[in-house]
Amino acid sequence: MIIDQLNKNKYTTMSESKPKVLIVGLGGVGIMAAYALEYGSKAEVTAVIRSDYDRVIEKGYELKSVDYGHIPNYKPSNVVKTVQDALKFGPFDYILVITKNIPDISNVEDIYADAVTPKHTTIILIQNGIGIEKPVFERFPGNVVLSGVSMISSSNFSGVVDHVSTDILNVGYFDNGVTSKEEQESKTREFIEIYSNGKNTVHYDEDVKYVRWRKLIYNATLNTICSIVNLDTGRMDYANGMESIIRPAMKEVIKVAKSDGVELDEKFIDFMIESDIDIYYAPSMLVDVRKGNQIESEVILGNVVRIAKENKVDIPILSTVYELIKLVQFRLKEANGYIKLPEVKPKRGE
Amino acid sequence: MIIDQLNKNKYTTMSESKPKVLIVGLGGVGIMAAYALEYGSKAEVTAVIRSDYDRVIEKGYELKSVDYGHIPNYKPSNVVKTVQDALKFGPFDYILVITKNIPDISNVEDIYADAVTPKHTTIILIQNGIGIEKPVFERFPGNVVLSGVSMISSSNFSGVVDHVSTDILNVGYFDNGVTSKEEQESKTREFIEIYSNGKNTVHYDEDVKYVRWRKLIYNATLNTICSIVNLDTGRMDYANGMESIIRPAMKEVIKVAKSDGVELDEKFIDFMIESDIDIYYAPSMLVDVRKGNQIESEVILGNVVRIAKENKVDIPILSTVYELIKLVQFRLKEANGYIKLPEVKPKRGE
Structure with a gap:
């Protein structure tokens, strides 16, 4: 005091x-x-x-x-x-x-x-x-x-x-x-x-958690998946990705948010999907990947996956997407010199 | 006769x-x-x-x-x-x-x-x-x-x-x-x-199915996942991808093979993982993606996912990887002129 x-x-x-x-x-x-x-x-x-x-x-x-x-x-x-x-x-x-x-x-x-x-x-x-x-x-x-x-x-x-x-x-x-x-x-x-x-x-x-989880409906899914497959939002739509993977992934985010005490209306899914569907829009993470910059994969998706794990929420899509985005991040880190690999890979155990 | x-x-x-x-x-x-x-x-x-x-x-x-x-x-x-x-x-x-x-x-x-x-x-x-x-x-x-x-x-x-x-x-x-x-x-x-x-x-x-399923332990997983994230086998190892996603994905292939009547020894997983782990080897599909060529995603992974669905085998990783590789294929198809998109995306419903 x-x-x-x-x-x-x-x-x-x-x-x-x-x-x-x-x-x-x-x-x-x-x-x-x-x-x-x-x-x-x-x-x-x-x-x-x-x-x-x-x-x-x-x-x-x-x-x-x-x-x-x-x-x-x-x-x-x-x-x-x-x-x-x-x-x-x-x-x-x-x-x-x-x-x-x-x-x-x-x-x-x-x-x-x-x-x-x-x-x-x-x-x-x-x-x-x-x-x-x-x-x-x-x-x-x-x-x-x-x-x-x-x-x-x-x-x-x-x-x-x-x-x-x-x-x-x-x-x-x-x-x-x-x-x-x-x-x-x-x-x-x-x-x-x-x-x-x-x-x-x-x-x-x-309710800062609410606003952040709501934003993650978009960021943890569309942002990461566009970045992995190198497609913008409009192309994601043409490729049927919005329905085949983005929407189910967004549902998983809502499940994790719920386990974290935040109830999000499913209507936000439509809102997020439709927000950039009519343009060829590259979400920020995709822009970074294309520029060769590091990405915020841990705070945007890694933490979601960790919260899900803690709360025992099953998120098969997000878990796999997270493993993949980490591999993309590895690629970017090597390209930017954060990781140096030997020119010839040493045999295991050597 | x-x-x-x-x-x-x-x-x-x-x-x-x-x-x-x-x-x-x-x-x-x-x-x-x-x-x-x-x-x-x-x-x-x-x-x-x-x-x-x-x-x-x-x-x-x-x-x-x-x-x-x-x-x-x-x-x-x-x-x-x-x-x-x-x-x-x-x-x-x-x-x-x-x-x-x-x-x-x-x-x-x-x-x-x-x-x-x-x-x-x-x-x-x-x-x-x-x-x-x-x-x-x-x-x-x-x-x-x-x-x-x-x-x-x-x-x-x-x-x-x-x-x-x-x-x-x-x-x-x-x-x-x-x-x-x-x-x-x-x-x-x-x-x-x-x-x-x-x-x-x-x-x-x-037993032609056996030989083909055995080969798919590698092709449906390492080949596809390296292609999605643009990493060769050696880098996949350094990035811990072999353990974080490739091995669990290979286990799913073995489950699907089993549902299709083919029993594969889990030792093949180690064999497949180790086969190219000591070199920076780009699997064939990754070579194609890097060249901008179309990929054999449907026969290598799509059919695996369809067989799993028919036999009600749960394959969370492979299903997600399949949705993603289809998006990569879409990107390659557009680049090769198989898909022509309008320069300005028309609004939905127009």
């Missing part, structure tokens, strides 16, 4: 200047989140930008935004190359984590750990998947961790950001089991207040 | 000249089969060669053969462009069918139907998969149909044939339910006698 009180005081002090927000992961979504925060002038943004650093320092980003119009050069208040460099702009009240989440390659918590003030910094995970809060709770016990599920469509092409569908963000808290629910809810509402700017839409998310 | 007697006489007459063999499908295996037959001088071979016709007429094939040494230019006795052109060299006592078998694209029986003398011509299917005799029985009732399972390793690179592992052929009959078993066996032994030439090895196959 004393610490909570201290934190409250601290926050009050800070809001006299402005709450300090660190953003890790400046892709299409992250850049627009930075802009959204600064557009409302309710936060001071520090952005960690590694590969694009020089260009952003020199020219900023060009935003072509459905919400904000054409912004020729947007530069976040503070641009730094590393989290270490960011510390001088802290301590941070919020850390927005908008990176890809690929725990089988690297630990996202490692990246921003130094910027977390214990029991003070609120960490917002705008990332895909289910069960992603667990490693964050373990690493930062007592910090409030929020779930951000974004509906934005925004892509960064070498500094030019094509933001084509409006920024809708669902924010709720993952119950950390340490802080009181009231405190967690209040931190959530504070962040919503800071992020809302009249142009975007931010919803308070009463 | 009268017809059988006639056929026997016919055969006797012909063998005074030589039995006439039509070969359809002159790939690496087909070319060596043609050569094997002519090397023994016990048959007159007519080869249907479409795309390579001009080159073969002009220069023949260059064979680099583990069994026969270096043959600078081998030309089958009769080289024709089409089965229609072949008829003048008939009637045929045997038709060797060594084409790929992709019933979802084209019907192999259509290709050679005109060269089949009813109840006389023996049709030898040197092709992968299970259940491949059924459409042949339906089309040519009363003809003897043999199963040829080849262990050869031989590839044709633009007229240069690299024949690297010796020609071992298992030949038996698919019981057509019309001709007597004695007659079918005798036809089988006749063909073995003609094909055997002192350099190759031909086994009489008492």
Whole structure:
């Protein structure tokens, strides 16, 4: 309680200047989140930008935004190359984590750990998947961790950001089991207040698991299966894949969600199937596979399979799809140098 | 009986000249089969060669053969462009069918139907998969149909044939339910006698289903799964795929075989897994996928799934793998122009 009180005081002090927000992961979504925060002038943004650093320092980003119009050069208040460099702009009240989440390659918590003030910094995970809060709770016990599920469509092409569908963000808290629910809810509402700017839409998310499971109906199935067989959504439809495998796989997701305490209406299956059926749309994971990038297979499907196993839910399709997507990930890892294989395979036992 | 007697006489007459063999499908295996037959001088071979016709007429094939040494230019006795052109060299006592078998694209029986003398011509299917005799029985009732399972390793690179592992052929009959078993066996032994030439090895196959199911332990699993995820056997091992999915899938094949009356020892699983584990070997179907060629998914896996369904055998992995390989086949068909899709996908219901 004393610490909570201290934190409250601290926050009050800070809001006299402005709450300090660190953003890790400046892709299409992250850049627009930075802009959204600064557009409302309710936060001071520090952005960690590694590969694009020089260009952003020199020219900023060009935003072509459905919400904000054409912004020729947007530069976040503070641009730094590393989290270490960011510390001088802290301590941070919020850390927005908008990176890809690929725990089988690297630990996202490692990246921003130094910027977390214990029991003070609120960490917002705008990332895909289910069960992603667990490693964050373990690493930062007592910090409030929020779930951000974004509906934005925004892509960064070498500094030019094509933001084509409006920024809708669902924010709720993952119950950390340490802080009181009231405190967690209040931190959530504070962040919503800071992020809302009249142009975007931010919803308070009463049930973060629900929103995440609902999204997984699509992501754990269409996203993964399109990626394995290298077909976009329209072609998946022509190939009869929507009925032969996607729909039955989606039903399995609903079963696992149920075992995890989330009841999802089966109508969402039709909604998800129909959402991109009339276009040749490559889901994000397929885009990554085609680019040769690593994929978020563990948080999107691996965790679903693990929850199913824990709850003894039979998911024959998803289990097989998971084994296959892991093999695809292996292929991508080798292509990207994360795995080095000997040129001649040594005989077993040698 | 009268017809059988006639056929026997016919055969006797012909063998005074030589039995006439039509070969359809002159790939690496087909070319060596043609050569094997002519090397023994016990048959007159007519080869249907479409795309390579001009080159073969002009220069023949260059064979680099583990069994026969270096043959600078081998030309089958009769080289024709089409089965229609072949008829003048008939009637045929045997038709060797060594084409790929992709019933979802084209019907192999259509290709050679005109060269089949009813109840006389023996049709030898040197092709992968299970259940491949059924459409042949339906089309040519009363003809003897043999199963040829080849262990050869031989590839044709633009007229240069690299024949690297010796020609071992298992030949038996698919019981057509019309001709007597004695007659079918005798036809089988006749063909073995003609094909055997002192350099190759031909086994009489008492149980063609057994040999085919045994081969499917590998083909229905490793071949298909490597093709879906684009990994060779060595990499499949490094990625732990041999244990995570290949072995469980192989167990399912053994279950389906059992339901089809074929008992396979589980030791074959280890044998199949270990056969190519110490090298980066791309199974034939993966080679085809990488080249962008159509694959034999229906005879290698589709028929397995159908037999399992008929016999009510639960095969969760193979069923899912089959749904996925069909999607891969769709992708390949579109790439090869077998499927034409509209540039803009029309809305459903329009």
